[in-house]
Amino acid sequence: MSGTHGTETTAGPVEGHVPPEATSATGEAGDNSAGMAAVTRVARATLSPNGVIDDPTELRTYECDGLAHYRVTPALVALPETTEQLAAVVRACSEHRVPFVARGSGTGLSGGALPRADGVLIVTSRMRTIREIRREDQRAVVDPGVINLDVTRAATPEGYYYAPDPSSQQICSIGGNLAENSGGAHCLKYGFTSNHVLGAELVTPQGDIVQLGGLAPDAPGYDLLGTVVGSEGTLGIATTTTVRLVRLPEEVRTLLAGFRSTDEAGAATSAIISAGVLPAAIEMMDALAIEAAEAAVHCNYPAGAGAVLVIELDGASAEVEHEYAQVERFCTENGAFELRLATDPAERALIWKGRKSAFAAVGRISPDYIVQDGVIPRTALPEVLRAIAALSSSSGVRVANVFHAGDGNLHPLVLFDDARPGAGRAAEEVSGAILDLCISHGGAITGEHGVGVDKAAYMPKMFTDDDLDTMQMVRCAFDPDNISNPGKVFPTPRLCGEVPGKRKHAHPLVEAGLADAF
Amino acid sequence: MAEQSGQTRVQQNEPQADPQKAGALSHGPVPLDGSALRSAFDDEHPPSAELISDCVHCGFCLPTCPTYTLWGEEMDSPRGRIDLMKAGLQGAPMTGTMVQHFDACLGCMACVTACPSGVQYDKLIEATRVQVERHHDRRPGDRALRAAIFALFPHKKRLRALRGPLRAYQASGLPRVVRGSGLLERLAPKLAAMEGLAPPLEKREKLPTRVSAVGTRRAVVGLLTGCVQGEFFPGVNAATARVLAAEGCDVVIPRKQGCCGALSVHNGRQVEAEKFARATIDAFEAAGVQTVVVNAAGCGSSMKEYAEVLADDPAYAERARAFAASVRDVSELLTELGTVAERHPLEVTVAYHDACHLAHAQGVRAQPRTLLREIPGLRLKEIAEAEICCGSAGIWNILNPEPARELGDRKARNIAATGAEVLVTANPGCLMQVSSSLQRQGTRIGLAHTIEVLDASIRGLPVSTLGPQH
Ligand SMILES: Cc1cc2nc3c(=O)[nH]c(=O)nc-3n(C[C@H](O)[C@H](O)[C@H](O)COP(=O)(O)OP(=O)(O)OC[C@H]3O[C@@H](n4cnc5c(N)ncnc54)[C@H](O)[C@@H]3O)c2cc1C
Ligand code: SF4
Ligand code: SF4
Numbered sequence: 001m002s003g004t005h006g007t008e009t010t011a012g013p014v015e016g017h018v019p020p021e022a023t024s025a026t027g028e029a030g031d032n033s034a035g036m037a038a039v040t041r042v043a044r045a046t047l048s049p050n051g052v053i054d055d056p057t058e059l060r061t062y063e064c065d066g067l068a069h070y071r072v073t074p075a076l077v078a079l080p081e082t083t084e085q086l087a088a089v090v091r092a093c094s095e096h097r098v099p100f101v102a103r104g105s106g107t108g109l110s111g112g113a114l115p116r117a118d119g120v121l122i123v124t125s126r127m128r129t130i131r132e133i134r135r136e137d138q139r140a141v142v143d144p145g146v147i148n149l150d151v152t153r154a155a156t157p158e159g160y161y162y163a164p165d166p167s168s169q170q171i172c173s174i175g176g177n178l179a180e181n182s183g184g185a186h187c188l189k190y191g192f193t194s195n196h197v198l199g200a201e202l203v204t205p206q207g208d209i210v211q212l213g214g215l216a217p218d219a220p221g222y223d224l225l226g227t228v229v230g231s232e233g234t235l236g237i238a239t240t241t242t243v244r245l246v247r248l249p250e251e252v253r254t255l256l257a258g259f260r261s262t263d264e265a266g267a268a269t270s271a272i273i274s275a276g277v278l279p280a281a282i283e284m285m286d287a288l289a290i291e292a293a294e295a296a297v298h299c300n301y302p303a304g305a306g307a308v309l310v311i312e313l314d315g316a317s318a319e320v321e322h323e324y325a326q327v328e329r330f331c332t333e334n335g336a337f338e339l340r341l342a343t344d345p346a347e348r349a350l351i352w353k354g355r356k357s358a359f360a361a362v363g364r365i366s367p368d369y370i371v372q373d374g375v376i377p378r379t380a381l382p383e384v385l386r387a388i389a390a391l392s393s394s395s396g397v398r399v400a401n402v403f404h405a406g407d408g409n410l411h412p413l414v415l416f417d418d419a420r421p422g423a424g425r426a427a428e429e430v431s432g433a434i435l436d437l438c439i440s441h442g443g444a445i446t447g448e449h450g451v452g453v454d455k456a457a458y459m460p461k462m463f464t465d466d467d468l469d470t471m472q473m474v475r476c477a478f479d480p481d482n483i484s485n486p487g488k489v490f491p492t493p494r495l496c497g498e499v500p501g502k503r504k505h506a507h508p509l510v511e512a513g514l515a516d517a518f
Numbered sequence: 519m520a521e522q523s524g525q526t527r528v529q530q531n532e533p534q535a536d537p538q539k540a541g542a543l544s545h546g547p548v549p550l551d552g553s554a555l556r557s558a559f560d561d562e563h564p565p566s567a568e569l570i571s572d573c574v575h576c577g578f579c580l581p582t583c584p585t586y587t588l589w590g591e592e593m594d595s596p597r598g599r600i601d602l603m604k605a606g607l608q609g610a611p612m613t614g615t616m617v618q619h620f621d622a623c624l625g626c627m628a629c630v631t632a633c634p635s636g637v638q639y640d641k642l643i644e645a646t647r648v649q650v651e652r653h654h655d656r657r658p659g660d661r662a663l664r665a666a667i668f669a670l671f672p673h674k675k676r677l678r679a680l681r682g683p684l685r686a687y688q689a690s691g692l693p694r695v696v697r698g699s700g701l702l703e704r705l706a707p708k709l710a711a712m713e714g715l716a717p718p719l720e721k722r723e724k725l726p727t728r729v730s731a732v733g734t735r736r737a738v739v740g741l742l743t744g745c746v747q748g749e750f751f752p753g754v755n756a757a758t759a760r761v762l763a764a765e766g767c768d769v770v771i772p773r774k775q776g777c778c779g780a781l782s783v784h785n786g787r788q789v790e791a792e793k794f795a796r797a798t799i800d801a802f803e804a805a806g807v808q809t810v811v812v813n814a815a816g817c818g819s820s821m822k823e824y825a826e827v828l829a830d831d832p833a834y835a836e837r838a839r840a841f842a843a844s845v846r847d848v849s850e851l852l853t854e855l856g857t858v859a860e861r862h863p864l865e866v867t868v869a870y871h872d873a874c875h876l877a878h879a880q881g882v883r884a885q886p887r888t889l890l891r892e893i894p895g896l897r898l899k900e901i902a903e904a905e906i907c908c909g910s911a912g913i914w915n916i917l918n919p920e921p922a923r924e925l926g927d928r929k930a931r932n933i934a935a936t937g938a939e940v941l942v943t944a945n946p947g948c949l950m951q952v953s954s955s956l957q958r959q960g961t962r963i964g965l966a967h968t969i970e971v972l973d974a975s976i977r978g979l980p981v982s983t984l985g986p987q988h
Contacts, residue, residue: 050589057616060605061598068575079590106592107577125590145590147581171577296634360576363635367571 026072026453026487027099027118035096036075039120042092043078046085051126053077062121065106065113066168070453074101074115081126083201083209083239090237091207093120099483102233104145104173108180109371110452112232112488119483122237124175130154131240138245139198139215144175144238151243160245163190166448167356178238181230183448185281185355186312188406190246192448194229199242202228205235205479215242227474232450233485235478249314252280253324254342256351257309257331258302262286262401264335265307266382269405271330272311273378277323281406283310283355288365288400289413290354296361299354302338309336309405310355358402359413366398366415368424370431374438375447378408387437388412397423397430409447410438436461451489459491558606558616558649565603565645572637573600579629579639584907584925585622593619596629596639603646617654620646622918624911625784627878631905640879641826647786660917667913668787672777672794674745704916729759729769736766736855740807742798742821745777746946747814754946757973758813758848764859764976765852769811775801778812780820783827784912795824796834799841810841813848813969815876815945816912821845822880847876848969849885849944862978863895868971869938870898871929871952873945874907886944886968893975899936903928910951922951930955933963940964940984942971 043052053059054076063071080086093100099119106113106123115121124145132141135158140151148169151162165184166172172182178200183192190196199213213225228235259265265284272282285293285308290301301308311327313320331339342348362369376384385401392399400413412434416427435445435458445451445458459468472490475482559565577597580586585594592598602616610616620643629639656664725743739762743755762769779794781787798821802810812818820827822845828838846854870890876882890898909915909925929952933941941956941963943949949965956963966984974983 050591053591053593055613055615057602057605057610057613058593058619060610061592061595061601063601064575066575066577105577105580106575123590123592125592128590168577171580296636357578357634360574360578360634363572363574 026070026114027116029073029075029117031118032096032098035098036118036120038096039089039092039098040076043076043089043120046088047078047080051079051081051085053079062103062106062115062123065103065108065111067109067111067114067452067454070111070114072115072117074121075118076120078120078122079126080122080124083127083203086122086124086127086237086239087203087207087209089120089122089207090203090205093483094206094481097481097483099486101485102175102179102237104176104179105147105168105171107168107172108176108452109373109449110180110232110446110454112180112450112452112485113176114453114488116486124173124237124239127239133158133160133245134215135160135245137215138247139242140245141240141242142174143240144173144178146174148172148174148177151245155245156248158245159248161248162196162243163187163246164193164196167359169356174241174243175238178229178241179231179233180448180450183404183407183409185283185310185352185404187448188282188404189278189280189314194226196244197225197229197241198244200225200228201239201241202235203237203239205481205484209239213242230450232452232489234475234489236484249280249316249320251317251320252312252314252348253320254348254351255309255311255313255324255327255331256301256338256340256342257311257336258305258338258340259307259309259331259334259336260305261335262307262385263382265309266385266405268309268331268334268336269381270378271334272327273406275326275330277326277330279311279323279327279406280314281310281312282404284308284401284403284405285310285355285358286401288398288415289358289362289402292361292363292365292400293354293358295364297350297353297357299350301354302340305338310351355402359411362400362413362415365400366417368416368418368427369400370414370416370427371449372410372412372414372431372434373446373449374410374412374435374443376408376410376438376441376443378406380441380443381405381408384410384437384441388434391430391433391437395426395430397426399430399434404447407447408443410434453488456487456489456491459489556611557609558612558653559646560649560652563645564607564649565642567604567607569638569642570600570604570607572635573597573633574635576635578634579632579637582628582632582905584624584626584628584909585921587906588921588924594622596633596637599623600637600639600642603642606646606649612650612653614654617650620650622921624874624907624909624914626874626907626911628874628905628907631878631881644783644786644823644826647784648788649786651786651788663917664785664913667916668781668790671781671913672745672779674749674776704919725755725759725771727771727773729763729771731766731768732764732859734766735768736858737809737851738768738770738807739809739811739851740770740772740802740805742775742778742810742812742814742817743771744812744814744817744946746950747817751946751949751967754813754967754970757967757970758811761852761859761969761972761976762811762848765855766858767851767855770805770807772801772805774804778817778821779827780814780816781912783820783823784816788827791820791827792831795827795838796831799824799828799834799837802841803837808844809851810845811848811851812845813944813967815847815873815880816947818845818847819875819879847880847882847885847944849889850880850882852972853885853888857889857892859976861893861972861975864893864971864975864981864984865895866940866981866984867897867899867936867938868940868942868966869901869933869936870968871901871908871933871941871943871948872904873943873948874911876944877905886942889968889972890942893971896971896975899938901929901936902932908948908951908955910945910947912947915947915951923955926951926955927959930959930961934959934961938963939981940966940971942966942968944968 059073062077063073078089099116101121103113103123127143127145129143165186166182177193181193202210287306313323398415403410414427414431416423418424579596583595627640759769777794778798779791782791822842824838825842828834908929909922915922964984
């Protein structure tokens with residue numbers, strides 16, 4: 001992989017396969033065909049007949065996730081229905097040194113589930129059982145393919161819900177959420193996935209089934225669960241997972257506030273947070289993002305707004321009442337020209353629909369776009385937004401902004417038309433410069449979409465070689481053979497040298513001088 | 519046009535003359551099988567690369583796709599099917615596997631509703647199906663079944679042979695292509711189930727050619743009577759005419775109208791679809807109406823597509839556009855006009871089922887609900903997972919009985935959970951489909967078309983006229 005940080009372009013047929021420079025992450029088909037054949041045999045013997053896909057036409061539908069720019073056709077797709085089946089496939093992979101990549105619903109935006117041409121894609125979309133809703137314990141036990149929103153749907157009749165709510169919640173899987181440590185609008189108050197996963201069964205890269213954490217919080221010893229959450233499928237595959245359920249709030253108020261500019265909206269956000277009010281969510285969209293959402297879902301946001309804030313307060317009625325008064329005042333003081341409080345669930349849903357479909361909706365106003373994901377300290381928000389606007393006007397590349405304003409997680413959407421020569425390149429430059437801005441303001445290169453294949457090249461900008469080596473040693477402890485989603489997260493493959501493992505001789509990559517052992 | 523497609527077909531049987539041509543469409547990896555096969559689509563209206571490129575691969579359409587919810591596989595999801603079309607455009611051959619995933623699509627268009635990026639999957643799949651019909655050789659059994667379906671449904675007289683309990687078994691009046699195909703065996707249990715739940719088959723009263731408005735005339739409309747609707751639910755057409763008249767419409771019912779071609783349009787049978795479309799346009803033009811009213815969701819959605827169906831026919835293209843623009847679902851027209859006829863109370867709890875071809879394909883969701891809510895005493899219940907198809911989908915349930923049953927049972931469970939006394943919907947296919955599932959799970963519930971409920975209210979009929987007929 002080289003310096004490209006990839007683009008989420010619309011999946012037009014003009015797209016080729018993965019850029020050639022990315023092949024170190026993606027493998028060459030046929031490198032280990034004997035191994036692959038052996039794994040295929042095991043998969044056929046273990047899984048239901050339609051659970052093994054090797055038809056070349058069918059395989060193509062798995063060649064990318066939500067980041068359609070990178071495409072690799074996997075050698076095999078396995079659709080296990082149970083943990084045991086899944087483990088059997090992983091064990092066979094381990095035995096035959098065949099790389100595997102986990103995939104949930106394939107909505108990831110960093111190419112984390114990009115397959116390997118020489119490997120197996122293990123998809124959890126047939127592992128969708130909600131095993132238990134334990135009302136008394138405020139826990140749900142679910143299989144890895146269970147869709148995020150379905151957990152909430154199952155818990156709602158009991159008076160609970162699952163708090164982390166990525167915009168993709170209607171389809172993304174709990175396993176994918178765990179692997180990406182996904183966040184969402186309501187993470188401002190409730191925290192990311194890592195705050196809500198209490199235990200997980202993990203199929204290790206050797207194919208062993210181990211239990212990390214459990215129903216009780218804070219197990220003694222190292223926090224291996226904490227290590228696995230956010231590991232993007234590089235430490236094994238999470239199966240049955242125990243998550244925390246949160247009591248449905250007594251009252252929810254959703255406010256839509258229209259401002260003339262993002263500066264005003266940013267100032268209102270800062271005023272709210274510094275006054276000690278903690279809304280469940282504060283989301284911001286700028287004019288371009290509003291235009292897209294309007295085109296897609298007719299959300300009827302205030303006309304002429306340069307920015308809107310979606311602010312949601314929840315909790316005990318008295319508290320919400322009190323906070324609402326403050327929020328209203330901070331918005332007006334900072335220039336809000338329209339305040340609209342949702343009066344019924346339908347109105348609330350429509351306000352959120354505008355926000356939640358914003359990414360995909362950008363497809364309506366631009367043929368291609370890059371979804372960027374960076375975090376900055378909230379206080380740097382106005383400054384960074386101005387810098388982005390300056391970048392945009394100096395380069396002529398349009399940038400739409402949608403973000404979790406409350407916690408400084410930016411999602412600039414860099415718009416371009418790939419049919420115009422040089423446009424893609426220019427967009428990538430702007431997108432990269434935005435990340436640099438985030439880093440230079442003390443932020444990070446990803447807030448919630450993960451590193452995947454897309455941002456691996458950016459890791460050295462944030463971390464020293466020592467930092468990266470330390471991370472890779474953790475990886476080696478779990479996956480000495482480097483078969484669990486290899487090529488993702490880290491820019492250069494490092495091999496696990498002397499750590500206990502099955503390897504008898506130097507790895508061919510070391511011999512060829514392509515990778516270091518340490 | 520007919521000649522043209524004939525020509526194309528001849529061409530297709532020959533090997534691709536210019537090997538470069540297959541590659542011309544391809545931008546990525548060209549044929550997947552080692553063999554140098556012809557790419558899946560020819561140049562005559564393949565699925566549009568531009569429309570395909572609207573898909574950003576976000577996956578938001580997946581949970582509403584019935585086949586994805588059944589099987590959890592990417593290639594049986596909207597996103598995956600679009601990938602397959604793209605592979606076809608890039609030179610992948612039309613393999614049996616590829617066709618299987620296109621065939622498995624119910625055409626319910628739930629994905630169109632769900633897609634934030636505005637992907638026009640309806641246009642994509644229709645173009646794809648035409649190509650499949652041109653280039654794919656189906657297995658003999660499948661071919662026979664399809665032939666039988668298209669020899670039966672668009673023909674009112676043949677459908678009539680199926681009316682009445684168990685009549686199907688002795689439907690000797692039908693052509694051999696129908697009798698030998700296994701079609702009747704697949705239909706008979708459904709017909710029996712439906713007859714158990716639907717309002718009793720009225721004597722087929724011959725509709726007059728014109729029904730005059732009650733009171734001040736507010737519009738002159740043409741009414742499509744439809745094949746399945748007309749034969750199995752004749753009461754629906756009579757009720758439609760009565761309600762329209764009560765609301766001030768002169769209703770013209772052209773005697774000469776035939777099948778609107780919905781099944782052909784939705785199954786890639788281009789030439790046949792064009793023929794039906796032309797005839798329907800002729801019939802209603804001759805009737806001199808400005809608005810054409812439809813009470814069957816599938817018919818309405820295909821008639822609104824006539825502009826696309828006849829786009830290549832210079833003699834009809836413009837007329838088809840005007841015709842398509844004049845088509846209204848009956849609930850659309852009634853809400854546009856606004857209510858004048860008095861509604862009498864109906865003390866009943868109804869569950870409203872969104873027919874896919876009304877809700878997803880025509881975007882008509884609010885209007886039927888508004889009309890039902892106007893009836894005093896009526897309680898309206900929503901059905902969980904409303905956006906997921908009941909599995910009827912035109913002829914899909916005949917071609918794919920097992921998955922259709924799974925979908926039907928799932929829908930029936932959600933319907934039963936509402937506790938409603940009457941299930942209301944606007945498509946004969948849905949009623950046939952869910953009634954067998956409801957019967958299987960022992961749910962006693964009445965079945966009615968939206969317009970029958972309105973009719974009962976306007977006429978002050980008792981609720982029992984809508985109840986289960988056991
Ligand atoms: C329109 C849109 C909006 C989005 N909004 C948000 C948002 O608001 N917040 C947010 O955080 N993300 C968002 N995302 C990104 C994405 O939805 C999340 O990263 C999500 O968690 C991915 O889940 P998935 O099931 O699709 O995983 P996939 O894309 O299939 O996989 C993601 C990663 O997880 C790994 N993985 C999958 N399952 C497992 C498992 N069982 N065990 C171990 N590893 C596994 C894969 O190998 C891959 O590395 C959005 C995406 C889209 C398309
Ligand atoms: S039309 Fe229906 S069945 Fe076909 S892809 Fe769309 S949602 Fe799935
Ligand atoms: S919702 Fe639309 S853009 Fe997203 S994957 Fe489905 S068809 Fe493509």
